[in-house]
Amino acid sequence: MIRTVIATGVPGVGKTTVTSRAVEILKEKGYKVKVANFGDYMFKVAKEKGWVEHRDEMRKLNLSQQKELQALAAKAIVEDAKKELGDDGVLIIDTHAAINTPTGVWPGLPKHVIENLNPAIIFVIEASPEEIIARQQKDIGRVRSDYSDPEFLRRFMEFARNSAIASAVLVGAAVNVILNKEGAVEEAANKFVSAIEKI
Numbered sequence: 001m002i003r004t005v006i007a008t009g010v011p012g013v014g015k016t017t018v019t020s021r022a023v024e025i026l027k028e029k030g031y032k033v034k035v036a037n038f039g040d041y042m043f044k045v046a047k048e049k050g051w052v053e054h055r056d057e058m059r060k061l062n063l064s065q066q067k068e069l070q071a072l073a074a075k076a077i078v079e080d081a082k083k084e085l086g087d088d089g090v091l092i093i094d095t096h097a098a099i100n101t102p103t104g105v106w107p108g109l110p111k112h113v114i115e116n117l118n119p120a121i122i123f124v125i126e127a128s129p130e131e132i133i134a135r136q137q138k139d140i141g142r143v144r145s146d147y148s149d150p151e152f153l154r155r156f157m158e159f160a161r162n163s164a165i166a167s168a169v170l171v172g173a174a175v176n177v178i179l180n181k182e183g184a185v186e187e188a189a190n191k192f193v194s195a196i197e198k199i
């Protein structure tokens with residue numbers, strides 16, 4: 001059985017950090033694991049098309065362009081996972097339940113995407129807005145200033161959590177909110193793994 005889960009969280013919350021530690025723990029336990037970063041898949045195509053130079057420019061593209069990239073990414077992730085994992089393993093998709101675009105807040109996991117990915121769990125990784133902003137500032141090389149106002153982040157996190165629930169309803173997935181507390185990546189990663197083992 002392939003256990004498919006989705007890791008979501010606002011930019012800078014530490015979802016990639018938590019997911020990477022969870023992968024190490026899962027591998028130590030003997031699971032075959034594939035991590036697919038949705039942004040990487042979108043960025044590869046966006047760059048080939050000459051639409052962007054940097055990954056943080058993608059959410060500023062026209063919505064029609066972002067939709068095209070999103071659909072292609074979902075399709076490619078499922079195909080690659082089948083090739084790499086066969087019938088058994090854990091597929092973790094690192095992505096977003098909501099994206100802040102110039103047209104408004106946009107769902108990262110709309111019907112056609114979530115049905116294609118068909119996860120058992122959607123994780124929503126959270127931290128306080130102040131912690132998230134401090135982490136964004138430490139992460140040199142990334143441009144996440146459109147997510148760096150505490151009041152905006154508070155509202156956006158609520159929106160992202162509700163988007164995750166809406167996507168989960170479409171496929172009967174569980175929604176699992178994990179708090180990535182300051183200096184406590186290990187605790188968050190263990191909760192992530194424990195839920196996957198119960199699928």
Ligand code: AP5
Pocket residue numbers: 009010011012013014015016017018037038039040042055056058059066070094095096099107108109135136138139142144180181182183184185
């Ligand atoms: P993506 O690649 O996901 O980039 P991101 O949004 O910036 O998120 P990251 O994964 O880079 O950050 P993170 O939250 O995982 O933080 P990190 O672990 O690095 O997405 C890029 C773009 O792709 C999106 O903007 C969008 O355009 C597009 N996209 C993606 N999915 C899409 C979809 N489904 N539909 C449409 N578009 C989509 O950690 C940050 C820092 O915090 C690090 O320095 C780390 O050391 C530190 N840290 C982490 N945890 C802790 C802790 N517990 N205590 C102290 N420090 C910590």
